[in-house]
Amino acid sequence: MDRATVGKNYGVLVIPEGVLEFINEIQVFIIKLNTIIGNYNKVHDRDFHTAFPTLGDKLEYLRRLVRGIRRDVSYNIWNARDDELFNDIPEFFQEGLLTERDSHGNFQFSQVETEKVLLDLVKDYLGILKEKGRYKIGVEEAQFIKIMQQGGLDPDHYGRILFDNWQQARYLMVKQTIISKKTLKAALIKAGFLGDEDAIPTPIEKIYELSVPKFKTQSHFYGYDGRGSDPTRFDCIYTYNLGLTTFSLIANGATGQMAAILNLEQDFHHWHPIGIPIAPLMHLEERKGKLELVLEKSVVDVDSPAFRVVKAFREKWLAATPGGDHYRHPGPIRFTGTSEEDRPITLLLNALGGHMGGATDAP
Numbered sequence: 001m002d003r004a005t006v007g008k009n010y011g012v013l014v015i016p017e018g019v020l021e022f023i024n025e026i027q028v029f030i031i032k033l034n035t036i037i038g039n040y041n042k043v044h045d046r047d048f049h050t051a052f053p054t055l056g057d058k059l060e061y062l063r064r065l066v067r068g069i070r071r072d073v074s075y076n077i078w079n080a081r082d083d084e085l086f087n088d089i090p091e092f093f094q095e096g097l098l099t100e101r102d103s104h105g106n107f108q109f110s111q112v113e114t115e116k117v118l119l120d121l122v123k124d125y126l127g128i129l130k131e132k133g134r135y136k137i138g139v140e141e142a143q144f145i146k147i148m149q150q151g152g153l154d155p156d157h158y159g160r161i162l163f164d165n166w167q168q169a170r171y172l173m174v175k176q177t178i179i180s181k182k183t184l185k186a187a188l189i190k191a192g193f194l195g196d197e198d199a200i201p202t203p204i205e206k207i208y209e210l211s212v213p214k215f216k217t218q219s220h221f222y223g224y225d226g227r228g229s230d231p232t233r234f235d236c237i238y239t240y241n242l243g244l245t246t247f248s249l250i251a252n253g254a255t256g257q258m259a260a261i262l263n264l265e266q267d268f269h270h271w272h273p274i275g276i277p278i279a280p281l282m283h284l285e286e287r288k289g290k291l292e293l294v295l296e297k298s299v300v301d302v303d304s305p306a307f308r309v310v311k312a313f314r315e316k317w318l319a320a321t322p323g324g325d326h327y328r329h330p331g332p333i334r335f336t337g338t339s340e341e342d343r344p345i346t347l348l349l350n351a352l353g354g355h356m357g358g359a360t361d362a363p
Contacts, residue, residue: 006321141171184208
């Protein structure tokens with residue numbers, strides 16, 4: 001919306017597939033459905049997805065749990081409110097939440113079209129803002145003046161009627177009270193520029209059309225191909241030495257260890273291979289309807305130097321000001337150089353803040 005005010009009614013948004021895990025209502029659904037599916041598989045000969053192959057079959061099973069018709073182990077987990085909320089979400093999203101879990105009982109976030117869910121929510125939100133007159137495209141002042149003069153109209157007279165910020169900014173914002181051609185005509189009649197039976201002048205109508213945003217989207221799921229680029233020399237040197245560290249741990253009888261290399265942000269001769277005990281890294285998570293010990297997931301550290309840099313430059317990179325956009329096009333990664341250069345920029349930034357630069361692999 002901020003970009004639209006300066007004439008930039010376009011942009012790119014990158015969404016992590018696991019964002020659903022941090023929406024409380026969705027997380028509750030995932031936990032409950034995991035438990036229901038896990039319990040069903042424990043007490044029946046056929047697994048849940050074989051017994052209920054279609055979405056309709058699955059939804060009917062959940063309804064029966066609510067009504068008390070099914071007295072399975074998990075009948076009291078799914079209540080009427082859950083069922084009502086679940087039936088309010090789109091079918092494709094229901095199907096995604098009920099999709100088959102992986103072999104470890106994990107919910108497969110990549111199987112849910114997260115981008116469609118969020119785009120629909122954004123579309124609804126922008127529709128509300130549009131009705132309130134807050135979502136508009138800024139019209140460049142020079143363009144407005146040119147169109148008005150070509151149509152034989154005085155830009156100054158009409159500018160005061162049409163815009164909230166006339167002669168105050170490069171990009172002009174149509175007044176919030178003007179949200180349709182009907183309200184546009186009413187504003188012109190009130191100002192004495194039109195009679196009740198008169199048509200809106202063509203140049204004015206053209207200016208209004210320029211200010212109306214047209215929300216169109218194109219989504220694409222990248223998955224593994226988003227990170228499947230060729231390795232850099234740093235990648236190759238790091239993984240080769242990580243393999244040597246793993247071999248050394250095995251050869252020396254170490255068990256329950258995770259191979260790691262410290263000081264990756266420094267020159268190669270400062271790298272330090274170590275083994276990290278896996279047990280302290282474990283925690284309890286719900287799997288197939290019960291708590292199991294698993295490696296704890298790593299989430300973005302919002303206090304890390306790398307994230308603080310992103311936060312500091314966020315507004316600049318948003319480029320919600322007149323002028324060019326801020327982006328990089330680095331091109332394909334080239335396997336060049338003679339040393340372990342081309343380290344990930346997050347690794348270097350975190351090293352500046354005193355964070356330990358390391359990476360791991362389990363033997």
